[in-house]
Amino acid sequence: MNLYSPIEWTFDIFPEQHKYLTFLKKVFRYEFRKNWFRRITPPLLEKKELIEKSQLNTPFIIENGDFDLCQSPSLSILRAYLENDMKEQIQPVYYYYMSQYYKKTKENIRAMQVFGWEIIWENDPILDAISIYVVYTSLNKIWLKDKFFIRINSIWIEKEKVKYREELLSFYENKKHILSQDSIDLLDIDPMLVLSSKNEDEIILNSSAPSLSAKFLKKDSKEHYSKFKSYLDILKVPYKEDHSLVWEHNFQTNSIWQFVSLDSRVIWNGSRYNSLSKNIWEPKEIPATWFYVDTSIIIDLLIENNIKIKNKDKIDLFFVQLWDEAKSVVLPLSLAAREAGINTVVSLWTPSMKEQMLKAGRSWARYVVMVWIMEARNGIFQVRDMNNWTQSEVKKENLIDFMTEKIGKENLDFYSPERDLMIN
Amino acid sequence: MNLYSPIEWTFDIFPEQHKYLTFLKKVFRYEFRKNWFRRITPPLLEKKELIEKSQLNTPFIIENGDFDLCQSPSLSILRAYLENDMKEQIQPVYYYYMSQYYKKTKENIRAMQVFGWEIIWENDPILDAISIYVVYTSLNKIWLKDKFFIRINSIWIEKEKVKYREELLSFYENKKHILSQDSIDLLDIDPMLVLSSKNEDEIILNSSAPSLSAKFLKKDSKEHYSKFKSYLDILKVPYKEDHSLVWEHNFQTNSIWQFVSLDSRVIWNGSRYNSLSKNIWEPKEIPATWFYVDTSIIIDLLIENNIKIKNKDKIDLFFVQLWDEAKSVVLPLSLAAREAGINTVVSLWTPSMKEQMLKAGRSWARYVVMVWIMEARNGIFQVRDMNNWTQSEVKKENLIDFMTEKIGKENLDFYSPERDLMIN
Numbered sequence: 001m002n003l004y005s006p007i008e009w010t011f012d013i014f015p016e017q018h019k020y021l022t023f024l025k026k027v028f029r030y031e032f033r034k035n036w037f038r039r040i041t042p043p044l045l046e047k048k049e050l051i052e053k054s055q056l057n058t059p060f061i062i063e064n065g066d067f068d069l070c071q072s073p074s075l076s077i078l079r080a081y082l083e084n085d086m087k088e089q090i091q092p093v094y095y096y097y098m099s100q101y102y103k104k105t106k107e108n109i110r111a112m113q114v115f116g117w118e119i120i121w122e123n124d125p126i127l128d129a130i131s132i133y134v135v136y137t138s139l140n141k142i143w144l145k146d147k148f149f150i151r152i153n154s155i156w157i158e159k160e161k162v163k164y165r166e167e168l169l170s171f172y173e174n175k176k177h178i179l180s181q182d183s184i185d186l187l188d189i190d191p192m193l194v195l196s197s198k199n200e201d202e203i204i205l206n207s208s209a210p211s212l213s214a215k216f217l218k219k220d221s222k223e224h225y226s227k228f229k230s231y232l233d234i235l236k237v238p239y240k241e242d243h244s245l246v247w248e249h250n251f252q253t254n255s256i257w258q259f260v261s262l263d264s265r266v267i268w269n270g271s272r273y274n275s276l277s278k279n280i281w282e283p284k285e286i287p288a289t290w291f292y293v294d295t296s297i298i299i300d301l302l303i304e305n306n307i308k309i310k311n312k313d314k315i316d317l318f319f320v321q322l323w324d325e326a327k328s329v330v331l332p333l334s335l336a337a338r339e340a341g342i343n344t345v346v347s348l349w350t351p352s353m354k355e356q357m358l359k360a361g362r363s364w365a366r367y368v369v370m371v372w373i374m375e376a377r378n379g380i381f382q383v384r385d386m387n388n389w390t391q392s393e394v395k396k397e398n399l400i401d402f403m404t405e406k407i408g409k410e411n412l413d414f415y416s417p418e419r420d421l422m423i424n
Numbered sequence: 425m426n427l428y429s430p431i432e433w434t435f436d437i438f439p440e441q442h443k444y445l446t447f448l449k450k451v452f453r454y455e456f457r458k459n460w461f462r463r464i465t466p467p468l469l470e471k472k473e474l475i476e477k478s479q480l481n482t483p484f485i486i487e488n489g490d491f492d493l494c495q496s497p498s499l500s501i502l503r504a505y506l507e508n509d510m511k512e513q514i515q516p517v518y519y520y521y522m523s524q525y526y527k528k529t530k531e532n533i534r535a536m537q538v539f540g541w542e543i544i545w546e547n548d549p550i551l552d553a554i555s556i557y558v559v560y561t562s563l564n565k566i567w568l569k570d571k572f573f574i575r576i577n578s579i580w581i582e583k584e585k586v587k588y589r590e591e592l593l594s595f596y597e598n599k600k601h602i603l604s605q606d607s608i609d610l611l612d613i614d615p616m617l618v619l620s621s622k623n624e625d626e627i628i629l630n631s632s633a634p635s636l637s638a639k640f641l642k643k644d645s646k647e648h649y650s651k652f653k654s655y656l657d658i659l660k661v662p663y664k665e666d667h668s669l670v671w672e673h674n675f676q677t678n679s680i681w682q683f684v685s686l687d688s689r690v691i692w693n694g695s696r697y698n699s700l701s702k703n704i705w706e707p708k709e710i711p712a713t714w715f716y717v718d719t720s721i722i723i724d725l726l727i728e729n730n731i732k733i734k735n736k737d738k739i740d741l742f743f744v745q746l747w748d749e750a751k752s753v754v755l756p757l758s759l760a761a762r763e764a765g766i767n768t769v770v771s772l773w774t775p776s777m778k779e780q781m782l783k784a785g786r787s788w789a790r791y792v793v794m795v796w797i798m799e800a801r802n803g804i805f806q807v808r809d810m811n812n813w814t815q816s817e818v819k820k821e822n823l824i825d826f827m828t829e830k831i832g833k834e835n836l837d838f839y840s841p842e843r844d845l846m847i848n
Contacts, residue, residue: 002507003471003473003474003477003503003704004474004503004506004507004705005507006466006467006470006500006503006504006507007467007469007470007471007490007491010467010469011467012464012465012466012467012500012504013463013464013465013466014464014504014508015462015463015464015519018462018463018464018465021465022463023841023844023845026839026841026844027839027841030837030839033736033737033767033837034762034767034768034837035762036739036767036769038439038442038737039437039439039442039446040436040437040438040439040442041436041437041442041445041524041537042430042436042437043430043431043434043435043436043524043535044468044524044526045431045434045526045535046430046431047427047431049427050427050428053427061486062485062486062493066431067431069486069493076430076436079427079428079430080430080436080438082428083426083428083429083430084438090783090786090787092772095439099524100465100467100468100523100524102468102469111467111469113465122772124772126751126755126770126772127772130755130759133759141840141841141842142841142845143845227748231755234752234755234756235755235756235759280427281428307845308845308846309844309845309846310844310845310846312457313457313462315460324651327550328658331550331554331655331658331659332658332659335554335557335659338458338459343457343458343460344458345460346550348516348546348548348550348551359514362514363514413454413457413458415450415451415454416565417447417450417451417565417566418565420447420450420733420734421447421566421567421731421732421733421734422732422733422734
């Protein structure tokens with residue numbers, strides 16, 4: 001075991017990936033805000049009792065505590081809704097989050113950087129359609145049009161499926177020799193889960209399985225699904241109906257959808273989960289809808305399709321300096337340059353000028369200034385343009401003006417917090 | 425136990441607090457970027473073996489796994505540095521992070537939303553001074569000038585303290601009857617920790633304790649501390665030397681600092697930690713410096729000082745509608761309005777117009793449009809200005825132009841991802 005590698009199912013997000021993640025955050029924050037969503041950040045740990053009641057996945061089990069890593073933001077956000085008596089607010093409430101999460105299944109654990117949203121206390125399928133529309137147009141806007149498709153289905157409501165499950169069970173009963181052990185195990189949990197098998201024999205078998213036909217379904221559910229589809233049509237969102245798209249948790253209801261890349265990676269998952277509240281908060285059902293995306297798959301798609309993000313981390317000015325006296329001059333000057341919007345780096349401690357120049361080159365800084373004892377004392381600098389290796393002589397007190405003119409006022413990196421503050 | 429409250433030492437960050445957090449992120453992201461920092465997000469879980477070797481705090485102990493909740497971003501980032509052989513990059517490396525973290529001490533656990541940075545492979549105290557400068561000016565910029573002060577100290581390096589500790593131990597030896605049980609326990613860990621006691625009797629006792637005088641210290645350490653202070657002077661950062669400011673971990677070395685509110689809440693902690701690498705990666709020392717801030721304390725200070733953030737979440741246009749036919753008209757129109765930069769909300773499902781109007785009022789929307797069957801069919805809307813209760817008649821196809829003129833082009837909320845993408 002290499003002690004310095006992260007745990008195999010976790011990862012470090014390095015600056016190169018952060019460029020993409022920051023971009024995606026900007027894109028989706030904007031879309032979320034426009035759709036009346038407000039940001040919430042739930043804790044990553046929740047009470048063990050709450051997690052158990054929710055019937056979520058296998059818990060992590062943290063010793064010596066009543067708490068555990070929560071694997072579903074939906075659970076935390078619904079908990080916050082109940083705790084804070086949010087029925088007092090305008091309904092439905094619209095929340096989004098952007099967080100690190102851990103998901104544990106029977107087989108493995110996975111760390112994820114996710115964006116998601118929750119709309120609580122509203123059953124209208126228009127919200128499910130808008131969820132899809134927002135993500136669909138966002139992905140189009142970032143040049144991923146035609147790189148994915150959308151699958152939808154209805155998983156109806158729990159009590160409609162009781163009779164259907166019985167019918168399915170008797171269908172599989174005398175065909176167990178064809179089923180894989182995984183599918184036989186699934187029969188005990190829910191025979192409907194076998195319908196989504198990827199096993200070739202089972203795909204053939206499933207094509208003759210009884211389908212969840214109209215006779216099992218109530219009017220409300222049918223209407224919910226047909227409205228869901230009609231709103232997608234109004235919004236001109238293309239989709240495929242796929243009845244093999246099923247649920248992970250018993251509390252999911254009605255609409256379910258998935259964004260899938262052309263080579264079948266799942267970009268986006270969403271559904272209604274009207275029944276979660278019944279697990280944790282008997283006996284009431286609270287209509288709610290959610291989705292979340294594992295951002296790493298969108299980032300992979302951007303990279304694979306050679307879609308690049310502009311680099312904001314350019315260095316305008318690099319100070320090469322030797323000796324303490326030079327440093328006392330360069331230090332306040334570099335900070336003043338930064339304040340003026342010029343991205344400035346000071347090379348430190350490295351003993352040789354040659355090595356510092358090499359650093360300056362590798363940093364892709366546009367301008368380099370060398371400050372030795374002489375330059376520190378007489379305040380006259382040679383400013384080298386690294387694009388064409390020309391040099392200009394500039395007085396210390398004129399350096400910021402000189403740089404501002406060279407890089408252009410419009411290219412300065414400038415932000416003042418006063419812009420976002422209110423004077424009382 | 426209330427099942428719906430978060431675990432007592434965790435919290436939900438609700439939209440109202442997120443307004444402040446988003447603002448702080450913007451302020452510090454800008455400062456970090458200007459100072460050549462790049463963002464990194466380490467996982468929250470690390471290998472148990474690594475955490476144990478690091479000699480960090482009490483572990484969480486997650487059952488059935490070789491992993492555990494990591495309580496120090498510094499450890500994860502140094503691990504990433506070692507794993508990725510970052511000596512190949514330009515040194516030092518500058519990383520910042522903005523994450524949720526959990527800190528467990530002997531007494532309690534605390535969830536924190538933290539900002540921090542790490543500078544690895546550089547011993548120059550100029551970096552410690554710049555760290556302080558950046559945070560000092562940032563807090564000044566957000567109107568918190570004079571709401572805090574800065575304490576600094578040197579905790580020197582480990583091998584210089586061996587002889588001093590012996591001297592301290594013999595000083596306390598025959599005074600144990602004055603010491604509290606906590607302090608007696610600390611004597612076993614490190615007698616220097618007793619010096620930071622807040623107990624009144626012990627403060628008096630400590631005033632006569634031997635001090636870490638020059639005779640114990642090597643030239644390098646003394647120079648490091650005096651340079652640290654002289655750079656702060658050059659940068660015009662006010663500070664108080666405070667020898668009761670000590671460390672939490674045995675791997676901290678040399679400079680240590682703290683930003684403290686006037687009523688003694690710790691806003692910001694930072695230090696060098698040159699010896700952490702020796703704990704996890706014998707036998708080499710890797711010079712490094714870090715700080716992090718628990719953002720909740722800055723947010724508290726902003727709120728206490730009545731500093732308000734501008735609200736970007738205003739609603740420009742609110743559609744009140746009844747019946748499916750109205751919805752089919754309103755839905756595409758509302759999305760087109762959003763695309764045009766107009767923050768638009770559609771009221772859903774609520775059966776009565778009166779209740780919907782109430783919602784519109786509570787949302788503080790500026791303009792409200794009511795669409796019933798008639799309006800849906802003839803495409804002529806009454807647009808009500810909620811500020812002065814005047815009404816204008818507007819045709820459906822002119823609504824976006826009308827709204828754009830009313831709220832002003834400069835007030836549209838508009839972002840296009842194309843701005844940040846590069847065409848190859």
